[in-house]
Amino acid sequence: MTSVERAAPIAFGLIGLGLWQGAVSSLHVPVYVLPGPTAIVAAFWIDHTSLLISLLSTLAVTAAALVAAALLGMILALAMAASRVARAAIQPWAVVLQVTPVVAIAPLIIIWVNQQFAALVVCATIVAFFPVLSNTAAGLAATPPELADLFRLNGANRRQTLFLLRLPAALPYFLAGLRIAGTLALVGAVVAEFVASSGGFAAGLAGRILEAGYRLEIPRMFAALTLLALAGITIYAALGSFERAVLRRFGAAS
Amino acid sequence: MLRLTGAGRRFVNGTIAFADIDMRIDAGEFVVLLGPSGCGKSTLLRLLAGLDVPDTGTIVWNDGTPPAPGDIGFVFQDATLLPWASAEQNVHLPLRLAGKSFSETRNEVRATIAQLGLAGFEDAKPASLSGGMKMRVSIARALVSRPRLLLMDEPFAALDEFTRHRLQDDLHALWREARTTVVFVTHSIYETAYLASRILVMTPRPGRIAAEIPCPLPDPADRRTDPAYASLTAQVTETLRAVMPA
Ligand SMILES: Nc1ncnc2c1ncn2[C@@H]1O[C@H](COP(=O)(O)OP(=O)(O)OP(=O)(O)O)[C@@H](O)[C@H]1O
Ligand SMILES: [Mg+2]
Numbered sequence: 001m002t003s004v005e006r007a008a009p010i011a012f013g014l015i016g017l018g019l020w021q022g023a024v025s026s027l028h029v030p031v032y033v034l035p036g037p038t039a040i041v042a043a044f045w046i047d048h049t050s051l052l053i054s055l056l057s058t059l060a061v062t063a064a065a066l067v068a069a070a071l072l073g074m075i076l077a078l079a080m081a082a083s084r085v086a087r088a089a090i091q092p093w094a095v096v097l098q099v100t101p102v103v104a105i106a107p108l109i110i111i112w113v114n115q116q117f118a119a120l121v122v123c124a125t126i127v128a129f130f131p132v133l134s135n136t137a138a139g140l141a142a143t144p145p146e147l148a149d150l151f152r153l154n155g156a157n158r159r160q161t162l163f164l165l166r167l168p169a170a171l172p173y174f175l176a177g178l179r180i181a182g183t184l185a186l187v188g189a190v191v192a193e194f195v196a197s198s199g200g201f202a203a204g205l206a207g208r209i210l211e212a213g214y215r216l217e218i219p220r221m222f223a224a225l226t227l228l229a230l231a232g233i234t235i236y237a238a239l240g241s242f243e244r245a246v247l248r249r250f251g252a253a254s
Numbered sequence: 255m256l257r258l259t260g261a262g263r264r265f266v267n268g269t270i271a272f273a274d275i276d277m278r279i280d281a282g283e284f285v286v287l288l289g290p291s292g293c294g295k296s297t298l299l300r301l302l303a304g305l306d307v308p309d310t311g312t313i314v315w316n317d318g319t320p321p322a323p324g325d326i327g328f329v330f331q332d333a334t335l336l337p338w339a340s341a342e343q344n345v346h347l348p349l350r351l352a353g354k355s356f357s358e359t360r361n362e363v364r365a366t367i368a369q370l371g372l373a374g375f376e377d378a379k380p381a382s383l384s385g386g387m388k389m390r391v392s393i394a395r396a397l398v399s400r401p402r403l404l405l406m407d408e409p410f411a412a413l414d415e416f417t418r419h420r421l422q423d424d425l426h427a428l429w430r431e432a433r434t435t436v437v438f439v440t441h442s443i444y445e446t447a448y449l450a451s452r453i454l455v456m457t458p459r460p461g462r463i464a465a466e467i468p469c470p471l472p473d474p475a476d477r478r479t480d481p482a483y484a485s486l487t488a489q490v491t492e493t494l495r496a497v498m499p500a
Contacts, residue, residue: 146334154351155323168338250338
């Protein structure tokens, strides 16, 4: 990537922000309809403690859900790779969970799991685990057949084949799934927070967004949305760097 | 060493890879299987390795015991190394699978690596090695367990001519020294004539052994330029012409 290419998205964003500010000011658009960037920054500055605490709460749910999704996806993929019966048993239910909108099941989960944080983590995990599961399962199934023959020829047992061949061969697939799961976990966390807010639990950013909406504090709403977008981009980029670092360390990067 | 009688292999989709193959491999031979693409050479090697079983016929090992893990070394067309493991770890793999730690087999691993001209590259990952060096690692991995039988499936087909010649030279030298029994599959007449102590020519699918050419090439300093080598390649070419349908 050249330096021009690196600078391009930033320049594009700054130009967009400038045009936005210019249009809002020159057309005298009221802040309760569309605030300009300066109004949003000002709203953030006034309320930054409460917004950042809410962001932390959302990120805590996201991180816990990502860890849970990684473990759950990996364990289910291993079970599916180990036995055809397990594969047949798990696959349709994984798809059912994947296609059911989390907004629809979140109220139930919040009732069943009567600890708020845990309930949110469960919802976000349901949203996030599928890419880990399907990617890891694909990776475990894609072991190079010649290497599998080599292991057989040398009398490898199942445990050796799993730990010395199949799992390491699936690692790049798992990491790619994890990167997708990271942003999905954030989406799942916020959706679950929206549902939970109606029940009075409003620690996360979704709570701030709803609250600002009720009070017509539109700049504050935009400030919360901006934080959310930045968090999503950061999670995606961080997991991308993590993926590259692990693969480089592992010598498996092509 | 082993004898194949009436061996045939027919896949579930109806493809008959080969039929009615009789062959004998004696200890210390370098047998080259030469045949056109798709005539079942790879399938035959997998059968010798015990990775596949014949539908008809039998395979009998002379001493009566089928090969144990580590008795057979296999070299594939691609190096098929573990990309996350160093050259040394890749070579150690067969011993590791036999439950032997690296520290107790360090000398064997290092010696095999040196034998293949890889000294100094013990810690290199496959991605940083050239095609020829990867193939050397692959051969070292096949030899490290001191196999009774070394099976090689077009190991040099993907290499450039220079690298191929050097690897053929080194393989030939290794074989002359150790006299490991080798069954080597190739499409190349020149490779066949250069390496073989006996040549088996196969017909197109369904493959059969169409001709057998014993080749006691003398061992002059430079086989490639020896007149006997030229006349052997001519003989192999004529045999192929006689065997292949027009
Ligand atoms: N598992 C399988 N199921 C069905 N057909 C197969 C299978 N494996 C191989 N074949 C077919 O059997 C035939 C012989 O295959 P094989 O790989 O042994 O040939 P080969 O002589 O090694 O060819 P090449 O020189 O191209 O490597 C081919 O036509 C191939 O398509
Ligand atoms: Mg083949």
